Amino acid sequence: MGTPAARSADSDTAMPAARASSRGPLASLCLAMLLSSLGTSSANVGLPAIAQAFAASFQAVQWIVLAYLVATTSLIVSVGRLGDILGRRRLMLTGLSLFATASLLCGIAPTLGLLIAARAAQGLGAAIMMALAMAMVGGIVPQSKTGSAMGLLGTMSAIGTALGPSLGGMLIAASGWRWIFLVNVPIALVAAVLAGRSLPDDRADAQTGNRAFDRIGTLLLVLTLGAYALAMTTGHGQIGPLNAMLLLGAGVGGALFVHVEKKIAAPLIRLDLFRDRVLRSALATNAIVATVMMMTLVVGPFHLARALRLDAAAIGLVMSAGPLAAALAGVPAGHLVDRHGARRMALAGLIGMASACLALSLIPATAGIAGYVAPMVVVTIGYAVFQAANTTAVMSGVDAGQRGLISGLLNMSRNLGLVSGASLMGAVFALAAGTGDLASALAPAVDQGTKTAFAVATGLIVVAIAIARGARKGRHDPAPIPA
Known part of the structure; x- marks a missing residue:
């Protein structure tokens, strides 16, 4: 056993070693x-340049984005479960x-069809990376540092979101649209080499009892x-016959999925997982918050262009303020989660988001750029705090054999929120503005649409706060670190 002083000395020497041993794995996950x-x-x-290169319509090249998004959203739970097995x-x-x-295939694709197919494959790779990055944190860092690690992953995601448009624009201007895909190749190869050398072998954590994979589910x-x-995503906020059929198909498919999962011996998702109110709360609030964040990306450019009359360069600069704030806040947010507890910080993040959305629903356009940017920075910092806390609250108590599945569910709820926000909240914005042609709408109409959209967003975040407060502690927060 040893004396308390000896144990303390052992702990003091072990912590730097553990910290050093986690740097390589965390770098690969980042x-x-x-x-x-x-x-x-x-x-x-890159869509305009690609449309010109292939002499294709905007509706056709839009599938470059849709293929990636649909593949990622639909496969992320399955690949998380496969990682557990x-x-x-x-x-x-x-x-x-x-x-x-x-x-690489995207960058050399000779036809639009092959480019779209390669983007779907790229989306599958992204689904694997997103689901497993969060799942592997638990095996790399001690539980008391989970929040910091999750904050770091959130920071890297925000950096990618902020960097993407500007990096893509520079690459297109310098070398052509193909390089927005080719630039990923060396980064992915470096990440693969680093992961191969540093990530721990977790085959012992893989489920050894029933390794069957639920193909039907x-x-x-x-x-x-x-x-x-x-x-x-295909209706642009409008529900037509095709959208209605797809929604009906999704409803029928969901009902069949639940039926199959109740009957099968080794289900893809054990439905009794959802008896855990912490998990239910985390998934619901995650989807709601993602819906609001996507709404800001949809509404923002129109408000800045039409209501504040900014040019394209100024719009890009202003729009980057939010992701930049999230990137800077990610790691400090993780430290706050480790120190004060996940549930408390999740509520703090949501309250910050609700307050800022309420301000954006009330501040007049005459407040100018500052009147828009200041609350948006608060929204994105609140989002960074919520994400680090919400993910930590769920993942810190998950058994090793279920981490991939739970991470996949969290990412799925986020993606469903993103696609819902782009469509439904975009429709709210257009309806409140009183026009379907937002590109030429008058400033007062766009300003009214912005205020209404953020008022609805405030209501959604209030609902998320109520859900979070109503959840029981199915698992305890990690103990706060003493000051």
Whole structure:
């Protein structure tokens, strides 16, 4: 056993060693998160150039974005579960290799169809990286440092989101649109080499009892999530016959999925997981917050261009303020979670978001750029705090054999919120503005649409606060670190 002083000395010497041993693995996971967010944000800026290169319509090239988003959303739970069964290190290396290969194929694609197919493969690689990056944190850092690690991953995701449009624009101007995909290849290869050398072998954590993979449940879930994502993204906020059919298909698929999961011996998702109110609360609030954050990305450019009359360069600069604030706040947010507890900091983040959204629903356009940027910075900092806390609250108490699945569920709820925010909140904005042609709408109409959208966002965050407060402690927060 040893004396208390000896144990303290052992702890003091062990902590730097543990910290050093986690740097390589964390660096590889950070690169994986950076790549997945770059893959989402950089492609949008290249759509006009790609449409011109292939003489294609905007509706056709939009599938470059949709293929990635639908693949990521529909497959992320399944690949998380597969990591639990096969071992997450092995699958992470596969995901990085697939992302690198698909990025190369995107960059050399001779036709639009092959480019879209390669983007779907890239989305599968991104799904693996996103699901497993959070799942592997628990095996790399001590539980008392989980919040800091989650904050660091959130920072890298925010950096990728902020960097994507500007990096893509520079690459297109200097070398052409193909380089927005080719630039991912060396980064992915570096991440794969680093992951291969540093990530711990977790095959011992893989489930050794029943290693069966639920193929029927996986297929039903992929089809259900894919149908919902397509319904939300192809209608541009309008519900037509195709969208209605897709939503109906998603509903039927969801019902069939639940039926199959109740009957099968080794389900993809054990439905009794949802008896845990902490997990239910985390998934619901995650989806709501993602819906609001996507709304800010949809509303922001129109408000800045039409209500504040900024040019494209100024819009890009102002829009980067939010992701930059999230990137800077990610690591400090993680430290706050470790010190004060996940549930408390999750509520603090939500309250900050609600307050800032309320301010944006009331501040007049005459307040100018400062009147928009200051509350948006608060929104994104609140989001960074919430993300670090919410993820820590769930992942810190998950059994090793379930980390991939739970991480996949968290990422799925986030992606569903993103696609819902782009469609539904975009529709709210357009309806309040009183026009479907937002590009030429008058400033007062756009300002009214912005205020209404942020008022609805405030209401959504208030709902999220109520859900978070109502959840019982199914698992205890990690003990706060003494000052």
